[in-house]
Amino acid sequence: MPASKWPRxxxxxxxxxxxxAGGGYFAYSKxxxxxxxxxxxxxxxxxxxxVYGTGTVEPERWAKVVPLARxxxxxLCRCEGQAVTSGQVLGKQDDAEERNQLQQLQINRDxxxxxLHRAQDDRNNNKITQAQLEDVQAQFNESQSRVAAEQTxxxxxxxxxxxxxxxxRRDGEVGEIAGPTDVLFWVGPPLPLQVVAEINEEEITRIxxxxxxxxxxxxxxxxxxxxxxxxITPKGDPTRKTFRVYLRLxxxxxxxxxxxxxxxxIYREKPSxxxxxxxxxxxxxxxxxxxxxxxxxxxxxxxxxARTVEIIGDVKRDALVLSPARADLADGARVxxxxxxxxxxxxxxxxxALPDASPTSADDTRLQRALDLNNxxxxxxxxxxxxxxxxxxxxxxxxxxxTGDDAVLSAxxxxxxxSIVNDARHDITKYGGAR
Numbered sequence: 001m002p003a004s005k006w007p008r009x010x011x012x013x014x015x016x017x018x019x020x021a022g023g024g025y026f027a028y029s030k031x032x033x034x035x036x037x038x039x040x041x042x043x044x045x046x047x048x049x050x051v052y053g054t055g056t057v058e059p060e061r062w063a064k065v066v067p068l069a070r071x072x073x074x075x076l077c078r079c080e081g082q083a084v085t086s087g088q089v090l091g092k093q094d095d096a097e098e099r100n101q102l103q104q105l106q107i108n109r110d111x112x113x114x115x116l117h118r119a120q121d122d123r124n125n126n127k128i129t130q131a132q133l134e135d136v137q138a139q140f141n142e143s144q145s146r147v148a149a150e151q152t153x154x155x156x157x158x159x160x161x162x163x164x165x166x167x168x169r170r171d172g173e174v175g176e177i178a179g180p181t182d183v184l185f186w187v188g189p190p191l192p193l194q195v196v197a198e199i200n201e202e203e204i205t206r207i208x209x210x211x212x213x214x215x216x217x218x219x220x221x222x223x224x225x226x227x228x229x230x231x232i233t234p235k236g237d238p239t240r241k242t243f244r245v246y247l248r249l250x251x252x253x254x255x256x257x258x259x260x261x262x263x264x265x266i267y268r269e270k271p272s273x274x275x276x277x278x279x280x281x282x283x284x285x286x287x288x289x290x291x292x293x294x295x296x297x298x299x300x301x302x303x304x305x306a307r308t309v310e311i312i313g314d315v316k317r318d319a320l321v322l323s324p325a326r327a328d329l330a331d332g333a334r335v336x337x338x339x340x341x342x343x344x345x346x347x348x349x350x351x352x353a354l355p356d357a358s359p360t361s362a363d364d365t366r367l368q369r370a371l372d373l374n375n376x377x378x379x380x381x382x383x384x385x386x387x388x389x390x391x392x393x394x395x396x397x398x399x400x401x402x403t404g405d406d407a408v409l410s411a412x413x414x415x416x417x418x419s420i421v422n423d424a425r426h427d428i429t430k431y432g433g434a435r
Contacts, residue, residue: 034336039289040323042276042315047305048269050214051206053245055197057259060248062188063163067093068156070179073172076159080170084161090185091159093178098157102150109143116140165189168257190257193249195227197263198242206267207232213247216262217255225253229265270303273310274317281309282325289320289335296331 071093079090119136122128161167168186172178195215199207207229215225233244247263249255280286281301287294302310315321322329329335 034292034334035326035329037289037294037322037326037329037335037337038324039320039337040277040280042274042286042311042317042319042321044272044317045275045308046269046271047273047275047303047308047310048266049303049305050264050266051199051203053197053199053263053265055195055215055245055247055261055263057193057249057255057257057261058196059165059168059188059190059257060192060194061163062165062168062186064183065090065159065162065185065187066180066183067159067178068180069093069153070177071095071157072177073174073184076170076172076174076184077167078170079167081166083166084164084187086161086163088161089158090161090167090187091172093157093159095154095157098150098154102147102154105143105147105150109140109147112136112140112143159184161185161187163187191251193251193253193255193257194230195247195249195255195261195263197245197247198237198240199245199263199265201236201241201243204232204236204243204245207243207245207265208267211265211267213263213265215247215255216264217259219256219259220254225255225261226250227263268303270310273302274312274315275305275308275310276315276321277323278304278307278309279324280321281311282327285325286311286313286315287322287325287329288315289322289337292334292336293332294322294326294329294335 074092074094076091077089084090116136119128119133123130123133165188168188168190170185172182172184178184209229209232211229213227213229215227217223217225227247227249229245230248231246233246236243245263245265247265255261276286281299284300285296285298288297289295297313297315299311299313299315302312304310322335
């Protein structure tokens with residue numbers, strides 16, 4: 001063989017060797033190297049579902065004071081926040097013209113009354129007939145009715161408290177012209193209070209009297225307040241596609257009359273359930289890590305929280321599951337994972353466990369500890385990959401302690417998102433066909 005052909009053949013053999021090595025590495029990385037996944041643990045924790053709405057804080061009993069006629073205001077009390085009794089004068093309108101008219105009617109009535117007395121004397125002396133007497137009597141009666149009607153109308157220029165209570169608010173000033181469309185006073189007992197909420201008609205069938213609810217107000221950004229459903233209006237609003245729901249507030253609530261609130265009515269909850277993050281469930285199954293391999297376990301979905309769901313199936317507490325689930329991984333696939341995702345999962349459930357209206361110091365401590373873990377997980381450096389699920393961080397123990405009634409608020413976010421989606425669906429249905 002000529003010596004000149006050896007370099008060429010060596011180059012060809014070298015190329016085949018490199019291609020084989022590259023193919024082998026690709027096959028190893030594709031089919032044999034463990035897949036890096038993120039995981040979390042199935043926890044035993046409370047979970048709940050809520051219906052979202054918005055509402056306004058109002059007294060259970062109150063009334064508006066509006067003028068019956070349009071006239072200038074000549075007197076208004078400075079009585080906001082003061083107790084008043086039913087019928088107490090709160091203000092007056094200019095009634096000079098009406099008083100002049102009443103005076104004329106009274107003069108006419110007095111003249112007719114004198115005519116009636118003369119007619120009665122004449123009838124007694126047979127100077128007039130009975131029919132003539134009755135005609136004079138009818139004129140006098142009509143005059144009396146006109147005087148009474150004018151007195152009633154004149155009384156409408158006086159603004160009175162409609163019930164016992166407190167002047168909650170006063171609008172208008174002396175000298176302004178006010179009429180039946182202008183509310184000048186809000187009067188009512190300051191307690192008890194209620195929230196009047198609007199709930200989408202698709203979700204009203206989930207609401208029942210007695211259900212507990214939690215309220216949020218921008219005035220108290222870090223707090224939530226308890227309430228309970230006390231009444232559901234029988235007829236909805238076909239234009240807004242909502243139903244009115246009344247929620248009773250405790251007497252010690254710090255919410256004030258007129259505040260707007262977000263309402264989360266808890267209609268389904270469990271105090272203890274196996275829960276995983278929502279993204280860990282795929283096609284009614286979760287992927288459980290067994291050693292260094294994954295196993296697809298079918299589950300049924302129970303209560304859906306804001307970021308966690310109840311799973312019913314052969315998944316035990318503290319089982320390690322993929323989160324998010326991986327559709328590209330089959331049963332038996334080898335996996336490896338890092339521990340920081342467990343910290344993030346702990347923070348997710350900790351965020352679900354929102355504080356209630358009167359949290360204890362222990363509740364605050366647990367919640368703050370979970371939030372601190374969330375911050376540390378976001379800033380912590382990546383740990384080396386490991387296939388050992390036994391290396392559970394301390395955050396898992398902190399997470400387990402986040403149980404109790406506080407977690408019923410975990411459904412608030414989902415409920416609000418569902419409400420926004422429903423409103424968007426209404427808009428598409430209403431305006432989409434007109435285009």
